Amino acid sequence: MSTALVRTAAILAASLFLALPGAGLAAAASGDARAGAATTAGTAKPEQAYSRRGADTCIACHEDQALMTIFRTPHGAPNDPRSPFGAGQLQCESCHGPSDAHARGRGKDRPDSIDFGRGAKTPVKVQNAMCLQCHQGTANHWAPSQHAGAELSCADCHDSHALHDPMKKAVSQNETCTNCHKSQHTQGAMPFRHPLAEGKMACTSCHAPHGSTNPGMLKARGPFLCQTCHQASGHPSLPFGPNNLPGAGGPNTAYVVAGNCQNCHTQVHGSNHPSGSKLMR
Numbered sequence: 001m002s003t004a005l006v007r008t009a010a011i012l013a014a015s016l017f018l019a020l021p022g023a024g025l026a027a028a029a030s031g032d033a034r035a036g037a038a039t040t041a042g043t044a045k046p047e048q049a050y051s052r053r054g055a056d057t058c059i060a061c062h063e064d065q066a067l068m069t070i071f072r073t074p075h076g077a078p079n080d081p082r083s084p085f086g087a088g089q090l091q092c093e094s095c096h097g098p099s100d101a102h103a104r105g106r107g108k109d110r111p112d113s114i115d116f117g118r119g120a121k122t123p124v125k126v127q128n129a130m131c132l133q134c135h136q137g138t139a140n141h142w143a144p145s146q147h148a149g150a151e152l153s154c155a156d157c158h159d160s161h162a163l164h165d166p167m168k169k170a171v172s173q174n175e176t177c178t179n180c181h182k183s184q185h186t187q188g189a190m191p192f193r194h195p196l197a198e199g200k201m202a203c204t205s206c207h208a209p210h211g212s213t214n215p216g217m218l219k220a221r222g223p224f225l226c227q228t229c230h231q232a233s234g235h236p237s238l239p240f241g242p243n244n245l246p247g248a249g250g251p252n253t254a255y256v257v258a259g260n261c262q263n264c265h266t267q268v269h270g271s272n273h274p275s276g277s278k279l280m281r
């Protein structure tokens with residue numbers, strides 16, 4: 001980019017920024033957080049510094065509309081003191097780390113900013129630490145989960161710049177999860193299945209992807225999980241003994257229903273067997 005072009009971009013970006021809800025906030029970032037710059041991020045090398053003008057510095061080059069939508073998400077909320085754009089916070093750099101040298105660098109001499117996702121150069125542990133510094137509550141569940149063990153990045157599931165985080169809506173959540181979990185993708189397209197494709201249910205109707213002490217990262221153990229939606233009474237598989245006729249409530253009723261539902265309904269994610277309508281084969 002020529003110097004003239006850079007200036008034009010900066011002016012354009014600045015005017016764009018003023019039209020956004022977060023207008024003027026960037027410049028208003030208090031000096032406090034920035035003064036402690038060198039140490040706060042923890043993951044950053046001590047000699048790295050935060051840019052003095054915060055987001056205004058960044059949007060001089062990064063004025064892409066797809067990035068600017070962050071100002072319409074909870075992360076861009078100026079009135080929430082905990083958000084990256086709350087008063088005294090580090091704005092873009094609360095996630096991307098101290099980036100003064102990045103912003104000043106030219107060509108090959110431009111050091112990288114912290115980047116997110118599986119393909120990014122930044123190690124996943126460093127990426128996730130940036131998010132977990134604010135999301136302590138998530139941290140407790142996250143650490144022992146299979147997803148943490150498999151070195152997933154928060155950004156493999158979440159998209160911080162998107163207007164709607166893909167995890168919040170059933171259809172986009174199911175798509176994101178099945179990008180990796182291919183067999184659930186295949187089963188979800190079978191004729192007999194739970195109504196996920198219709199957006200009536202999500203993977204999180206049954207799973208807790210930040211962690212869970214139950215096998216298979218389930219929200220609850222079977223049969224309780226299934227019984228949050230399905231009634232046990234009147235189940236057609238009640239044994240037909242003298243005391244156990246359907247509705248009689250005999251002792252075996254509890255036995256059958258308290259046994260794990262998946263003992264019989266093995267194909268919870270879907271079935272294409274001609275007699276698989278009850279997800280049993």
Ligand code: HEC
Binds near residue numbers: 058059099100114
């Ligand atoms: C003078 C222009 C300029 C400024 C100012 C600037 N960047 Fe960048 N940034 C770039 C360029 C060019 C790339 C692309 C590098 C590449 O693709 O190899 C980039 C890439 C990035 C990336 C992707 C990861 C990487 O480093 O390649 C992130 C994240 C990023 N910038 C964040 C920021 C933040 C945060 C700020 C403000 C503190 C900022 N940038 C300021 C020019 C700039």
Ligand code: HEC
Binds near residue numbers: 089130132
């Ligand atoms: C400076 C603190 C801070 C940082 C850093 C931060 N967040 Fe947040 N995040 C927040 C706040 C505050 C909210 C709003 C919470 C609320 O309303 O209860 C939020 C909300 C969220 C939500 C819910 C979004 C929604 O639409 O409801 C997700 C998901 C999330 N953050 C993920 C992340 C990820 C992933 C990262 C790292 C890339 C990250 N956060 C970095 C402070 C932060």
Ligand code: HEC
Binds near residue numbers: 128132152155157
């Ligand atoms: C495997 C996918 C996945 C990964 C990886 C993941 N999350 Fe989530 N996250 C979800 C889902 C699903 C929800 C629930 C969304 C809903 O129903 O509101 C969620 C919700 C959240 C929320 C909203 C508050 C809440 O607890 O409901 C925050 C904050 C959050 N995640 C932060 C993180 C952070 C930080 C990381 C990385 C350490 C991370 N997530 C990694 C899938 C994931």
Ligand code: HEC
Binds near residue numbers: 058116155159
């Ligand atoms: C809450 C954390 C968070 C904040 C705040 C944040 N970003 Fe990001 N940024 C991300 C994540 C996560 C990604 C990876 C892509 C995605 O999930 O949207 C990303 C991606 C990027 C990229 C790389 C896009 C690419 O194509 O590789 C740039 C550049 C960038 N952000 C710039 C900014 C600028 C400029 C700001 C401030 C206006 C900002 N970010 C604020 C979390 C954040």
Ligand code: HEC
Binds near residue numbers: 174184201202216268
């Ligand atoms: C109706 C409840 C339900 C829904 C909805 C659901 N699952 Fe499951 N899932 C289960 C049960 C039950 C298991 C078996 C867990 C065990 O016993 O180990 C399981 C197991 C898994 C496993 C472990 C591997 C395997 O096949 O045993 C993965 C991966 C998985 N589910 C992914 C997903 C994804 C991705 C979605 C969304 C597309 C999803 N699940 C939706 C109930 C559900």
Ligand code: HEC
Binds near residue numbers: 152173181203209216
């Ligand atoms: C970036 C790829 C990726 C994404 C996206 C992803 N997962 Fe996973 N998931 C994995 C990996 C890797 C493992 C651990 C290895 C394995 O068992 O497959 C795993 C493990 C699991 C397990 C436990 C499997 C077991 O054997 O007990 C469940 C359940 C699961 N994921 C559900 C989900 C759900 C629900 C989502 C969406 C909210 C999701 N995953 C998104 C990659 C991913």
Ligand code: HEC
Binds near residue numbers: 195201225229261278
């Ligand atoms: C979040 C609610 C929810 C949970 C949890 C749930 N289901 Fe379902 N289930 C549904 C819905 C909704 C349908 C579709 C009903 C319809 O199409 O009429 C369904 C359909 C079924 C069917 C096919 C029923 C028929 O009439 O053909 C079976 C079998 C089934 N579920 C078993 C299970 C098992 C086993 C579990 C536990 C692993 C479980 N479900 C967990 C909501 C749930």
Ligand code: HEC
Binds near residue numbers: 232257260265278
């Ligand atoms: C001993 C095997 C067995 C166990 C255990 C079992 N089921 Fe069933 N389930 C069946 C049979 C058999 C049918 C009837 C199939 C038919 O009529 O075609 C059925 C039907 C269903 C249906 C469809 C109901 C209808 O009216 O068509 C649902 C939903 C269901 N079971 C859920 C569950 C849940 C939830 C559990 C755990 C609490 C469970 N099942 C445990 C064997 C079992």
